[in-house]
Amino acid sequence: MSLVNLAHVCSHLNNAAKARLGLTSIPNSQLHLKLCLALQNSGYISSVVRGGPSPPPPHIILGHPTANDEVQGVEPVTQTNVASRRLWLGLKYWQSEPVLGKVSMVSKPKRRINIDVAGLREVIRGEKSGYVEGLRSPGESLYLSTDQGILEARECVEKKVGGLVLCRVL
Amino acid sequence: MGKKTGADWSSGSAENFGDFRFPFQFDFATSSSTPPSPFPPRPPLFTTLSSPTASAAGQRAFTPSTTMSLARPARCLFCSFTRATPTGARVPRRQFHASPPSLSDRKPKFANMKASNLKTLDQISRDLKTDDFKAYTEEEKAALKENYTPEQLAAIEAGEAAIDPKDMAEQFSIRRDPMKLHYLDDMSTIEPGVDKAVKAPGSNSDYNAKLKSDDDFVGDFARFFAEMPENANAGDWVRFLETTRVTVGKEENELSPHSSLVPDLFGPGDSMNGEIPLPQVFPKDRNQVRESEEMTDALKRLLLSTGFSVSYIKSLKTKALVSHSVVNQTRLGKVRRVYCLSIAGNGNGLLGIGEAKSEESADAMLQSKYRAIRSMQPIPRYENRTIYGDVKGKVGAVELQLMTRPPGFGLRCQHLIFEMCRAAGIHDLAARVSRSRNPMNTVKAAYEALMAQRNPEDIARARGQKLVDVRKVYYSGRV
Numbered sequence: 301m302s303l304v305n306l307a308h309v310c311s312h313l314n315n316a317a318k319a320r321l322g323l324t325s326i327p328n329s330q331l332h333l334k335l336c337l338a339l340q341n342s343g344y345i346s347s348v349v350r351g352g353p354s355p356p357p358p359h360i361i362l363g364h365p366t367a368n369d370e371v372q373g374v375e376p377v378t379q380t381n382v383a384s385r386r387l388w389l390g391l392k393y394w395q396s397e398p399v400l401g402k403v404s405m406v407s408k409p410k411r412r413i414n415i416d417v418a419g420l421r422e423v424i425r426g427e428k429s430g431y432v433e434g435l436r437s438p439g440e441s442l443y444l445s446t447d448q449g450i451l452e453a454r455e456c457v458e459k460k461v462g463g464l465v466l467c468r469v470l
Numbered sequence: 471m472g473k474k475t476g477a478d479w480s481s482g483s484a485e486n487f488g489d490f491r492f493p494f495q496f497d498f499a500t501s502s503s504t505p506p507s508p509f510p511p512r513p514p515l516f517t518t519l520s521s522p523t524a525s526a527a528g529q530r531a532f533t534p535s536t537t538m539s540l541a542r543p544a545r546c547l548f549c550s551f552t553r554a555t556p557t558g559a560r561v562p563r564r565q566f567h568a569s570p571p572s573l574s575d576r577k578p579k580f581a582n583m584k585a586s587n588l589k590t591l592d593q594i595s596r597d598l599k600t601d602d603f604k605a606y607t608e609e610e611k612a613a614l615k616e617n618y619t620p621e622q623l624a625a626i627e628a629g630e631a632a633i634d635p636k637d638m639a640e641q642f643s644i645r646r647d648p649m650k651l652h653y654l655d656d657m658s659t660i661e662p663g664v665d666k667a668v669k670a671p672g673s674n675s676d677y678n679a680k681l682k683s684d685d686d687f688v689g690d691f692a693r694f695f696a697e698m699p700e701n702a703n704a705g706d707w708v709r710f711l712e713t714t715r716v717t718v719g720k721e722e723n724e725l726s727p728h729s730s731l732v733p734d735l736f737g738p739g740d741s742m743n744g745e746i747p748l749p750q751v752f753p754k755d756r757n758q759v760r761e762s763e764e765m766t767d768a769l770k771r772l773l774l775s776t777g778f779s780v781s782y783i784k785s786l787k788t789k790a791l792v793s794h795s796v797v798n799q800t801r802l803g804k805v806r807r808v809y810c811l812s813i814a815g816n817g818n819g820l821l822g823i824g825e826a827k828s829e830e831s832a833d834a835m836l837q838s839k840y841r842a843i844r845s846m847q848p849i850p851r852y853e854n855r856t857i858y859g860d861v862k863g864k865v866g867a868v869e870l871q872l873m874t875r876p877p878g879f880g881l882r883c884q885h886l887i888f889e890m891c892r893a894a895g896i897h898d899l900a901a902r903v904s905r906s907r908n909p910m911n912t913v914k915a916a917y918e919a920l921m922a923q924r925n926p927e928d929i930a931r932a933r934g935q936k937l938v939d940v941r942k943v944y945y946s947g948r949v
Contacts, residue, residue, distance in 0.1 A: 343933030394932030436874070437859030438937070439929035 301331050301445070303409040303466075309335075310403040310467055317391055317398035323355055323364065328385035334450040335466065336387055338443055342452060344400040344469060347390035350377065355388055364390045406432060406442070406465040415444070416462040424453050432465055441469045591654070595644035603635035674726055679719025690714050772840045786846075787893040788814040788839045791886055792909045796827065810834040811910055814842035815893025819854070822846035823917050825910075849894045850923045853877075853941075853949055856898040858926065863919030867906035872919045875900050887916045894920070 309326045316324040326332055328350060336348045349356050349365040356365040357372040365388055367374060377385055392399035407413045411431075419429035423442065426434040435442060435453065442453040446463030456462065589597075606614070606627075614623060644654070655661070660668060682690075694710050717724045765780075773780065792811040797804045808831040815821040824841025828834035852858045852874065860873045872887070875898040881888050883901035886909055891899050903912055930937040941949055 343935045392932065394928065397932075399932045437861075438924060438926040439933070440859070 302329075303405070303407055303412070305329065306331060306335070306466065307405050307409065310405055313389075313391075313400060313403050317400050320393065320398070321391055323388060323390055325351075325355070325386040325388045328382075328387050331445070331450075332387055335443060336389055338450045338452060339400070339469070342441055342469075344392065344441075345389050346392050347388075349374070349388045350385055351375065351388045352381065353384055353386065400469065402470045403467055404470075405467050413465045414463065415465055417457060417460050420444075420453055420457050420462060424457055433468075437470060439470070443467050443469070591644060595642075595646075598639050598643045600635045600639045603638045605630065674720070674722035676720035676723035679717045679723045681717055682715070686718065768836065768840055772843060776844060778843070783843060786814050786816055786843060788812055788842060789889050789893065790835045790838065791889060791913055793831065793835065808834045810838040811913060812838040812842045813890055813893050813913065814839060814846055815890075815895065816846070817893065817895045819848050819851055819895055820846045821849050821890060821894035821917070821920065823913060847921070849896070849920050850925055851894075851896060854895065856896060857920065858923045861919040861922050863915035863917075863922065865915040865918060866908065866911040868903065868908055868911040868915045869905045870901060870903040870912065870915050870919060872916065873900040873902070874898075884912075886912050890916055890920070 305327060309332055312324070312326060326336075333348070333350070336345065339345050340348050347364055347366055349367050351365065352375060356374070357369070358364050359366045359369050360371050375381070413431050415423070415430065415432055419432065422429040423432050423434050426436045428434050432442070443466045444451055444453060444456050444463040445466055446456060446459075446461045448459060448461055450466070451459070451461070451463075611623070614626070618626065645651070653664075655664070694714075698706065715721065715724055769780075769783075772778075772783070776783075790810050790812045792809070794809055795806055796809045797806050799805075807827045807829055809825065809827050810831070811823065811825040812835065813821065813823050822842045822845035824838045824843070824845055826834045826837035826841055828837060850858055855877060856874045856879075857872055858874065860871060862869070862871050864870075870887075872883075875882075877898060879898040879900070881891050881897065881899050883891070883899060884903060884907075887899075887901045887903075890913065891897075901916070903915075926937050926939070
């Protein structure tokens with residue numbers, strides 16, 4: 301679990317959203333994939349597709365690459381091509397503003413921050429807990445790496461699991 | 471006593487409007503085996519099955535159900551005979567409410583009717599014919615005889631004969647002309663709450679009463695002599711003197727005037743000199759004078775461009791927050807002018823800032839105020855008291871953060887942001903200004919931060935997810 305690469309991903313997503321890109325790619329890894337799926341689950345990004353160095357072909361109807369494209373087909377991951385795989389993310393915009401406004405790391409490569417459920421309860425109530433600031437704006441989310449996968453902070457409280465705080469999305 | 475309106479109103483249940491079915495004293499007369507006491511019987515001291523607090527339930531456990539008691543509403547004895555016996559044993563249960571327990575085997579108040587026999591009021595009034603108002607048959611008269619004395623019966627028959635059935639058919643139908651009322655009313659009674667109340671006069675006094683003049687007395691005498699009988703005696707003269715009034719106005723005022731010890735109060739519209747002063751809702755020419763004083767060209771242009779009225783612009787909260795002199799260095803020397811930054815808000819969600827420069831400080835202030843009014847924009851407010859979430863603003867070196875706060879927190883922030891919040895109608899807010907605290911840039915950054923709030927509706931639409939305000943759910947929308 302390289303938080304250095306995750307920090308690069310966060311910066312890249314911020315830059316891509318500021319540049320109003322519709323499709324961007326990040327290096328492929330299990331952590332990145334799970335985080336992107338969590339972001340997609342929360343509605344921050346529109347699509348997550350694992351592809352090669354060039355963008356995967358768009359869906360014939362939807363107009364953007366999809367993971368379950370039956371017409372174009374999705375290239376399977378093999379031992380020979382896994383190193384060249386990238387995650388292609390569809391970014392969302394609403395009223396000329398990026399939906400994924402600002403992604404910032406909470407844990408740093410040199411200082412990993414873990415939080416328990418009691419602390420998370422305070423955080424989602426808007427209070428500061430330890431090194432983690434509260435979620436005080438509407439639509440703000442915090443993503444944690446737990447032993448049940450990468451979850452949003454409110455999901456963690458529902459499932460009563462704590463974990464490593466990855467990043468904050470506003 | 472109305473005419474019999476036939477069986478069309480409801481399927482035969484209202485055969486006769488005039489018969490009382492079972493008078494109440496009948497119950498007491500027949501149930502005299504248990505002498506009625508003025509107090510309801512005490513509940514048993516030890517009730518194993520019923521709660522000691524529920525006296526009605528304890529009462530029911532104590533006495534058989536057919537015995538008449540004062541604790542329960544009086545009911546007809548015959549009805550109690552026809553009542554079906556309860557299927558299961560009636561177990562007194564604990565009552566969780568104060569109302570008396572309903573008896574499940576109680577007869578319904580109204581007989582069941584088939585839907586096919588029911589009619590709407592419109593149908594009834596449309597179908598009303600003269601034949602519907604029939605005279606009483608012999609059987610009905612015999613039934614009436616059981617309840618009414620012969621004198622009452624004679625009065626009923628006389629009343630029936632006095633009204634023509636044709637008139638009844640016309641009068642009883644529901645009006646459909648354009649002047650009809652929008653509610654059903656037979657106008658025969660004064661309904662409290664609907665009709666205008668007819669009140670007794672509040673007082674006997676008539677402040678507008680005055681003594682009769684000589685001419686009035688001459689007229690009275692003339693009428694007396696004109697109407698005097700042939701053989702008039704002294705009694706007529708005395709009666710005339712005693713009955714002739716000496717004042718004009720309300721008669722009660724002269725006959726039983728109020729005492730000087732307890733004088734009457736003026737009613738609405740009464741006055742000592744008879745004039746009725748009209749209440750003045752709007753003070754007359756106060757606004758007009760002010761308008762003419764201040765109606766400048768700049769104000770006219772402001773009215774024209776914004777479409778606001780003069781009174782609305784006067785009601786706006788404007789304040790000059792920043793003012794200092796600025797210098798422009800030219801070839802000819804320094805040109806001093808006054809810079810002013812003002813805010814304007816309506817105290818209910820609108821806020822604008824305006825800045826102006828002028829040689830005169832008063833002119834700069836006025837210009838900046840008008841510009842602030844022109845630039846007023848709606849500020850998103852959560853529950854009309856605070857902001858949505860924490861927001862940041864940055865202008866120049868001023869960086870500030872505005873923080874949402876719970877109800878009753880107040881405005882805990884520096885004076886510039888306080889004034890802006892007051893003008894915008896924000897009541898709960900905290901603010902922190904970091905780095906520089908330049909007043910002009912602070913105001914601008916605070917405005918930028920206020921405008922940078924994100925609407926939760928937009929966030930939900932953008933993310934395609936449902937967002938719920940938990941506070942609103944908890945207080946069921948009454949916050």
